[in-house]
Amino acid sequence: MSEQKKLYFIGIGGIGMSAIAGIAAANGWEVKGSDSVEIYEPSKGVLDRFQIPYIQGYAQKNIEDCFDGENPELVVVTTAVNQDNPEVHFAMDNNLKIISYPEALNLVIGKQRQIVVVGTHGKGTTSGLIAHTLKTLHDSPFFVGGVLIDYGSNFYWGKGPDMTIEGDEYISSAFDQRPKFIQYKPSILLINNIEFDHPDIYPTLEDVKNAFKILVNNLDSSAIIVYNADDQNVLEVIKNSPNNKIGFGFKSGDYQAGLSQLMSDSSFAIPVSDAAHKEIFSMRTQFPGELYAYDFLAAFATLLSAYPQTDLEQLQEIFASFHGIRRRYEIIGASNGITIIDDYAHHPTAVRKTIEATRAKFPDRRIICFFEPHTYSRTKETLPELATAFASADQVFIAEVYPAREQRLPSSISGAELVEAIKPNQPNTRLVATKAEALNEYMKISKPGDVIVIMAVGSFNLLANDIKEVI
Helix, strand or coil: CCCCCCCEEECCCCCCHHHCCCCCCCCCCEEEEEEECCCCHHHHHHHHCCCCCEEEEECHHHHHCCCCCEEEEEEEEECCCCCCCCCHHHHHHCCCCCEHHHHHHHHCCCCCEEEEEEECCCCHHHHHHHHHHHHHCCCCCCEEEEEECCCCCCEEECCCCCEEECCCCCCCCEEEEEEEHCCEEEEEEEECCCCCCCCCEEEEEHHHHHHHHHHHCCCCCCEEEEEECCCHHHHHHHCCCHHHHECCCCCCCCCCCCCCCCCCCCCCCCCCCHHHHHHHHHHCCCCCCHHHHHHHHHHHHHHHCCCCCCCHHHHHHHHCCCCCCCCEEEEEEECCEEEEECCCCCHHEEEEEEEHHHHHHHCCCCEEEEEEEEEEEEEEEHHHHHCCCCCCCCEEEECCCCCCCCCCCCCCCCCCHHHHHHCCCCCCCEECCCHHHHHHHHHHHCCCCCCEECCCHHHHHHHHHHHHHHH
């Protein structure tokens, strides 16, 4: 594999695919690709920066002609394409090796120590904080799921010894049903939390946990597991693992689960005082709430697992310089007394805790929430939890369901159904069919002092900027 130098990406415009294409190009691979639609930032900037040619629209001739008539050694596919794609069809007919993007990442990054962050919530912020710290300390590379505000990118290629990777439990591709995170080789595995999610792939919580168990069981014997000791699902997943383990958490009292409490089979100890924890958390004022507290403690535990002799004061300074991930509680505007927060929350737990954190941060202000449900399957299966998730808001606007990779069926849930489920718990809830309607409806009720929280994944993810332009 190390001698194979031609990579073709089908679906190169995705944020993950473009990042891996950039890493491959930085490592001397010849990279080209295509996508079904026009490519926008940040992916376009990555492809332009690394001078990676790409074509809009899928056609057999794209891949057939792209390397002057030579076939690529490897064809990397996004999860959104299958054998009906003409370029995939060509690759299959010509016996070209088709791989998923996590496989491609594992191939092109080399021999760095992999620090892999997994879990249902907080992967982006936690992996981003670890990545920012290790880049600052050692010029180490990273690949995470969101754009780091400090770098304007979701990846960086440096010469340091570690590679921070955000791992995903979703399937690798239509040709590889294994979870994406199975493709990596973690020396340190961080498990933030585990909840029921991705019902289109995992029908039950047990199925989700089984995916994580496979990951844990496949670890090298020398790998370290850093885990959330307050999460019962995580505890179940790791309980039979022989690997060294380091727990973190709050609920056991006096931060005892946060590093100073080590499993008896651990080969080292990292004493961390209660005061040191509190000082670390004083640095996270721009990231309110319980979810972010766990993210910061998880990153803290992981970094000290990787470098036990790290100077805590230096770590505090680096943590304080971290400005977060785009669309993860990103305050993008504060004008006329109105604050606009852009967020990516779509799982009901993240939605509820994001609104609760906002209420705690702004106790005396009116909170206006815009929410775009993500996928029919998730919305339907988590409807009871979503129904109660908005209680801390004052006004709630619900968009139509963003289908992502799913097709609408007669049985698919609608935004109107979600509105009716929420209303008994939050009567001030209404449906907005389009982004333009959402903007128009908000402007009718706009007041100085409003705090607007926009939680969207699809077409509504630009609403925050639209509101910012008119207030």
